Amino acid sequence: MNQKAxxxxxxxxxxxxxxxxxxGAHAQNAAVANEPTMASPQVLQQQLDAQDREIQRLKQxxxxxxxxxxxxxxxxxxxxxxxxAPAQASTVAESESRPVRVGVAPSVxxxxxAMANLFEQPGILTPRNQLVLEPSVQYAYSSSNRVALVGYxxxxxxxxxxxxxxxxxxxxxxxxxxxxxxxxxRFEVEGKVPYVYRSDSTISRxxxxxxxxxxxxxxxxxxxxxxxxxxRYQLTDGSDxxxxxxxxxxxxxRTGKDPFDVETDCITRxxxxxxxxxxxxxxxxxxxxxxxxxxxxxLLPSDPAVFFGGISYTHNFKRRxxxxxxxxxxxxFIGTVEPGGVIGLNFGMGLALNERASFSMGxxxxxVGRTKQNGQVVAGSVRTQLASLLMGYSYRYNDKTSxxxxxxxxxxxxxxxxxINFRMPRxx
Numbered sequence: 001m002n003q004k005a006x007x008x009x010x011x012x013x014x015x016x017x018x019x020x021x022x023x024g025a026h027a028q029n030a031a032v033a034n035e036p037t038m039a040s041p042q043v044l045q046q047q048l049d050a051q052d053r054e055i056q057r058l059k060q061x062x063x064x065x066x067x068x069x070x071x072x073x074x075x076x077x078x079x080x081x082x083x084x085a086p087a088q089a090s091t092v093a094e095s096e097s098r099p100v101r102v103g104v105a106p107s108v109x110x111x112x113x114a115m116a117n118l119f120e121q122p123g124i125l126t127p128r129n130q131l132v133l134e135p136s137v138q139y140a141y142s143s144s145n146r147v148a149l150v151g152y153x154x155x156x157x158x159x160x161x162x163x164x165x166x167x168x169x170x171x172x173x174x175x176x177x178x179x180x181x182x183x184x185x186r187f188e189v190e191g192k193v194p195y196v197y198r199s200d201s202t203i204s205r206x207x208x209x210x211x212x213x214x215x216x217x218x219x220x221x222x223x224x225x226x227x228x229x230x231x232r233y234q235l236t237d238g239s240d241x242x243x244x245x246x247x248x249x250x251x252x253x254r255t256g257k258d259p260f261d262v263e264t265d266c267i268t269r270x271x272x273x274x275x276x277x278x279x280x281x282x283x284x285x286x287x288x289x290x291x292x293x294x295x296x297x298x299l300l301p302s303d304p305a306v307f308f309g310g311i312s313y314t315h316n317f318k319r320r321x322x323x324x325x326x327x328x329x330x331x332x333f334i335g336t337v338e339p340g341g342v343i344g345l346n347f348g349m350g351l352a353l354n355e356r357a358s359f360s361m362g363x364x365x366x367x368v369g370r371t372k373q374n375g376q377v378v379a380g381s382v383r384t385q386l387a388s389l390l391m392g393y394s395y396r397y398n399d400k401t402s403x404x405x406x407x408x409x410x411x412x413x414x415x416x417x418x419x420i421n422f423r424m425p426r427x428x
Contacts, residue, residue: 391406
């Protein structure tokens with residue numbers, strides 16, 4: 001009985017042993033599955049390829065952002081009132097080879113930003129092989145009062161002599177056509193042809209002579225003005241921390257009506273009260289002197305504003321053997337006349353209001369030197385200080401045409417009280 005039972009026990013024991021071995025193998029396989037395994041070279045290569053693809057995708061996104069920023073920059077420049085040359089599209093290779101600078105439009109040859117014009121020198125240069133025609137109309141009004149006391153006083157309250165009270169009102173209207181052409185992306189030439197209309201009214205009363213009413217002396221003049229020619233060259237490329245520098249040279253001819261050829265209300269030298277008023281019977285439209293003006297302009301972009309300024313010096317060439325025309329066709333010899341030089345300084349800021357409109361504000365200062373006659377300073381000639389506060393508005397009508405209006409107010413007695421300038425630049 002026992003012997004017959006042994007094979008069954010052995011079978012049971014063998015099954016239990018096999019079950020235990022199976023359980024151990026399963027546990028060992030589970031432990032091995034839970035342990036980290038070392039990745040194969042193929043897996044690592046796949047991961048590197050995926051990262052390269054992600055880097056390329058990010059670079060493509062950066063290039064797209066750069067192109068979008070350049071388009072916004074061009075839109076801003078057009079909104080500030082000038083036409084700009086379209087920049088070349090950046091490729092992925094270009095974006096890989098150079099860093100992206102925020103606030104600066106990447107281009108092969110950077111140009112200064114545009115702004116609403118306030119002064120004679122424009123801020124942005126004309127693109128290469130592009131012509132800009134700019135008709136303009138300028139109106140200026142000035143008035144001054146003068147009290148002249150000619151005589152001597154016995155006591156502070158009693159004057160023996162002549163008291164002359166004089167008020168002068170001047171109106172000047174100038175229409176001009178300016179043409180600018182870009183020889184290169186950094187160099188442009190300019191020509192300006194003005195036509196001037198002037199009207200002066202002088203109101204005076206000589207109290208000591210017993211005059212009971214004011215005397216009005218009026219004069220007018222209209223003719224071609226002084227033709228100007230200029231050239232400008234961009235010296236440096238600007239950035240967020242470094243300004244653009246533009247050098248300029250302007251030459252003004254004396255094509256206008258000469259002030260020495262205008263007939264004057266004088267019999268001889270206007271020394272006596274009956275010798276005439278000494279005022280011109282018609283008004284000149286030119287200065288009567290050749291002049292040369294070197295200048296330096298700087299522009300510093302700081303989105304959305306543009307800061308600008310400039311300095312200049314105007315040299316007036318002397319004239320010899322001058323004589324002025326008096327009444328009855330007589331000539332009075334004057335000699336050699338040398339006007340004083342003019343030191344100019346201006347600065348301001350331009351701000352974009354939207355994609356089409358912009359606003360600019362600036363101050364212009366000019367210091368005019370004393371005039372010399374025959375090598376000597378003219379009696380009564382003093383250095384004159386001129387200062388104006390200017391505000392300008394610009395509107396871009398389309399890609400070719402813009403409108404620009406500037407208004408100036410005189411800050412000194414010798415500066416015109418009001419000046420209004422309208423420009424309409426159109427590119428071809």
